[in-house]
Amino acid sequence: MAQAEIIITPVGNKAELGAFVDLAYRLGRSDPNWVPPLRSEAMELVTRGKNPFFDHADVQFFLARRAGAVAGRISAHIDHLAAAMDPAQGMGPGCGNWGLLEAEDEAVARALIARAEDWLREQGMKRVLAPLSMSVWEEPGQLTKGFDHPPTVMMGHQPERYQHYIEAMAYTPAKLLRTYDLDITKPFPPLIQRIVESGLRNEKIRIRKVDKSKFDAEAAIILHILNDAWSDNWGFVPFTDREIGYAGKKFKPIVREDLIMIAEYEGAPVAFMMTLPDLNEPLKAVNGKLFPFGWAKLLWWLNRPRGKTIRVPLMGVLKKYQSSRLASQLAFMMIEDIRNSAVRNYGFTRGEIGWILDDNQGMVAIADAIGSAVNKEYTIYEKAL
Template structure:
């Protein structure tokens, strides 16, 4: 830990350099703040260490990052990250920096001090606007939960204390964008109009297939290529790098079931995909963030033997150069394939997330399959 800054009400801000031993104190704070919250799922401590490690998370290869702790005396009462994603700036050149990993006691002075430190750090590096939270990338956890605290979060989705939104606004930030999570009860078939649409025979040049584990790495590269093409131009988009694709392939291999990952080929070229993952949070909810001494055994048994009942679709897309009616029908084909296989595997509900509030084409597709919007996450911004 290095570098102290003064603050109001006896609050001291200290920088925590990524990769330093002090990161453990940074990681630990939410475990205390969420005590008594029945819907918070303690993340695996080992996973948090990996995500925040410059050596293990390829995000750090294209981003500058600093962590900050707020202390009152020697007690940690808040934390925040500030980051500059150079890959995003190459696309937009808008001098926008990010904040993330926000956690704090219900104290406006603490939140004010944290945002002041993050803003100062970003401003000193030429940023003129700040937006977040991104934990750490828009391709990892995004947004602050502002509606839907009555249910636990799914895999790779956040869960925040209800007071944080008003505290962020009290620090001078305003809404930049909302993103939605939808919950789909897969016991129900698709609506009849959708069913009629997708039950028609497909043209001979269109093939819907499962992920091929024998060529897993190639299929993950195909998925990344489609994702980067499909999402290009979306608000805040940053393409997945080759290193991030390899990291994703490695981290998902234990979780992924080829029956829940589908690719559509048009003229033998991958054109659309959807990936549904078992909800890891359901399996780790009572482990307290620890895999040792018995947590790993419990986790593997719950995932591989007992099975979980919920899942999430974090990745889905159709290439932009796929034209006409295919743009409309391919997502339904993929959703139906995932729904059918997930139901046979014993799943009950699937979350489709996250969806930008103004991404009306995707919202129409998801809302057409009779899903309910049950969580809202918010991005906040502020001029520097």
């Protein structure tokens, strides 16, 4: 029996945008390792006027229907800040993206990807990097290793079959992003302990926790270091002022002062390490719904985070120090302070570091030195249009 025709249409109203969001919950619920986000958060991500990504991006959402029923979705987008970057850093002029792919089967996925490519061509794009859902700062890449366990907060989880769908459409890997798993209950190797102890004796170095009562000022310090430290990295796109404020609003409820460190050298902030309790653990328990009882569970957890895992999503050292021994010393000192706080104050047992670019030799060396191991890998693909 022949399959019904697949019809791809742009999302044109609020009801269709709701159907776009809801599809992920229907297709994801059969995967035991998928973590449903709060639906309100998922809606905010794709809503113009709420997500500041739209301030500097052209975005089009598409739905696939078969026999009248929604069978897939995709976003196509052009980030104008990314398009202004040096092409050697991965993006650059003429480069567009697609993301937020969900599909019942390969036929639907192929039709959606082809439609996203057509839209990008219509906008004058010559190349595509994908998947990005939607910014490189949100959930970049297709999961290609680590399907057997849930993602941590702010990381994606896509079915393995999507990888095969993408590669079957002539996409080739452009960059690998890796996360590293670490048993934080164990002390670091003796060499790392000696490096940390040496730093503690250095009067020019101060490692301090953030002061949440000065949240905006501390966030500004961290974002200044981040924009400088990451500015030469592959895929880097600078944060706008609105994105800084938006990210601060999102992070504030789960920020714990003793899990985020700022390193000062000769009295000036030069490095930071941000660590977040894994919000995905309680989110999985509430199944993406705050009502009727999810809000109480989440509020209890936010008041006193407990669980297994913390994640280090971001760290950075000012560029002028990155080639010096000081950079790794500061990193080890911050990691050690956070490790001790996470175990002593919250009972966490596992840390996840990343994502880290596969060719970021400095960060890979730090991850290796403390005994962590790759547990997930995400691939960003490219294709000429």
